[in-house]
Amino acid sequence: MNEELDQLTNAIIGAAIAVHRELGPGLLESAYEACLAFELTERGLQVERQKPLPVAYRGIQLDCGYRLDLLIENKVILELKTVDRLQPIHDAQLLSYLKVAQQKVGLLINFHSLRVKDGIKRIVNKY
Numbered sequence: 001m002n003e004e005l006d007q008l009t010n011a012i013i014g015a016a017i018a019v020h021r022e023l024g025p026g027l028l029e030s031a032y033e034a035c036l037a038f039e040l041t042e043r044g045l046q047v048e049r050q051k052p053l054p055v056a057y058r059g060i061q062l063d064c065g066y067r068l069d070l071l072i073e074n075k076v077i078l079e080l081k082t083v084d085r086l087q088p089i090h091d092a093q094l095l096s097y098l099k100v101a102q103q104k105v106g107l108l109i110n111f112h113s114l115r116v117k118d119g120i121k122r123i124v125n126k127y
Contacts, residue, residue: 011043026112032082076103079108104125
């Protein structure tokens with residue numbers, strides 16, 4: 001991964017930690033999404049919420065109802081969770097989103113963790 005993406009993901013992680021420190025665990029995913037989007041925007045980053053993700057099938061773009069929780073700077077996909085524990089299916093979901101969107105890196109962030117940094121995974125797509 002290049003230095004620009006490293007800096008961007010580090011900035012996103014810092015914003016997620018700030019949101020979690022303020023709110024703590026236990027809220028709905030939508031609350032963390034809204035607050036994190038606000039925090040990232042305040043830090044000068046371009047943020048898209050609930051961005052539609054069409055699936056290409058046999059050369060046709062199909063709207064299958066997929067939505068990216070957050071897309072930052074058109075480079076990093078954020079998949080937010082509020083679960084007891086991240087599962088392998090969550091990794092697979094984000095990796096699939098990265099492949100379909102042809103993006104290189106995403107962050108899986110579980111806000112239900114006591115310390116959010118323990119609930120963050122960086123997923124890299126080597127497409």
